[in-house]
Amino acid sequence: MLSAKLSPTVTDMIRFDHSHVLLTFHQYTLDKSPKVRKALADTICNALEIHATLEEEIFYPAIRLLNGEEPVIQKSVPEHDEMRSIIAELRMTDPKEVRHQELVMELMRDVIHHVADEETVLLAEAERMMDKSRLRELGTQMTKRRMQLVAPKAGRIAADTIVGFSGSTVAMVAGVATAICAVRHFTKAKHAAHVH
Numbered sequence: 001m002l003s004a005k006l007s008p009t010v011t012d013m014i015r016f017d018h019s020h021v022l023l024t025f026h027q028y029t030l031d032k033s034p035k036v037r038k039a040l041a042d043t044i045c046n047a048l049e050i051h052a053t054l055e056e057e058i059f060y061p062a063i064r065l066l067n068g069e070e071p072v073i074q075k076s077v078p079e080h081d082e083m084r085s086i087i088a089e090l091r092m093t094d095p096k097e098v099r100h101q102e103l104v105m106e107l108m109r110d111v112i113h114h115v116a117d118e119e120t121v122l123l124a125e126a127e128r129m130m131d132k133s134r135l136r137e138l139g140t141q142m143t144k145r146r147m148q149l150v151a152p153k154a155g156r157i158a159a160d161t162i163v164g165f166s167g168s169t170v171a172m173v174a175g176v177a178t179a180i181c182a183v184r185h186f187t188k189a190k191h192a193a194h195v196h
Ligand SMILES: [Fe+2]
Pocket: 052, 055, 076, 080, 114, 118
């Protein structure tokens, strides 16, 4: 089921996560109800936390082996920590307050900047210096770890996605796909202990 030969590469997985979170940010507009904006913010917070952990545990160590002096890798974890502090405040903020929108915009600005550095420097470097089988092997590791991280929150992630993307026709397709993915991850995670 998780054969490294069939796994997407780690770099494609990272790109997919980036696209998903940016798509979610783009749904956050003031014409949405506070309930929908809260669900979107929760979707963003959970997705970023899981993504940051996966990069720190699997992708960044592999990049450091190639070139630990790279300035982008050196600032990556501090930037994740800055996002984590915005996430912590965002979770405690009422979506009816102006501060909620300010925090989402602050987080989006940080994420766009961080993602630009990762995609144009780290992913490019990884694909230049690692062969496809290594990139797929890291992709497999990332999938296994993602299942463990998603499992405890799978129901919540699916529910937030459905509320957050309600009323959005184009994004709903991606949103529903994500919800289905989360449920699948949850189901698969029950068997994760048997996956080696
Ligand atoms: Fe990152």
